Amino acid sequence: MDAELVEKAVSGDRRAFGQLVERHYDFVHAVAWRWSGNAADAEDIAQDVCVRLGTAVRGFRGTSRFRTWLYTLTLNAARDHKRRQMRDTSRIQAYANEQAVLGGGETAEDDRQEALWTAVRALPEKQCDAVLLVYAEGMSHAAAADVLGCSEATVSWHVHEARKRLKTLLGKEAV
Numbered sequence: 001m002d003a004e005l006v007e008k009a010v011s012g013d014r015r016a017f018g019q020l021v022e023r024h025y026d027f028v029h030a031v032a033w034r035w036s037g038n039a040a041d042a043e044d045i046a047q048d049v050c051v052r053l054g055t056a057v058r059g060f061r062g063t064s065r066f067r068t069w070l071y072t073l074t075l076n077a078a079r080d081h082k083r084r085q086m087r088d089t090s091r092i093q094a095y096a097n098e099q100a101v102l103g104g105g106e107t108a109e110d111d112r113q114e115a116l117w118t119a120v121r122a123l124p125e126k127q128c129d130a131v132l133l134v135y136a137e138g139m140s141h142a143a144a145a146d147v148l149g150c151s152e153a154t155v156s157w158h159v160h161e162a163r164k165r166l167k168t169l170l171g172k173e174a175v
Helices: 002-010 014-036 039-059 066-087 089-102 108-121 125-136 141-148 152-170
Strands: none
Touching: 002 014, 002 039, 002 066, 014 039, 014 066, 014 125, 039 066, 066 141, 108 125, 108 152, 125 141, 125 152, 141 152
């Protein structure tokens, strides 16, 4: 079904493109949310992916599943979004203030989970991506390797290094 929609979208069929976006929007948004940890940022990333998809779909060659290719497009959009945020320090400060106001009413477990995922997002990019694909997305190391365009052993190594770093950052009981 995706292959047919992609083929039609590439040839200019707007309805097919709309169906493709509609079919995969929730998936893109969910991935974006896990990478950003923030609903508003996830919405921005998902919208960016939809805009990029209009031109990027022409580059889809069908060598992998469309959803795997879409993961890569979404991850790149999430990385770009993160870089833009890092350059805009006033926006980061506003986000931190908003989170401080909204933080009331959470349980200790919620606080631990939030601290863990915040620490994961602060890892080096490749470690962060590997951990989020394996633990947040529930992918096997092989599937994560396919999305990241590397070997399964490389994904395993990034996850291992991330766990060591997180143990240091958060304490042994948190990881």
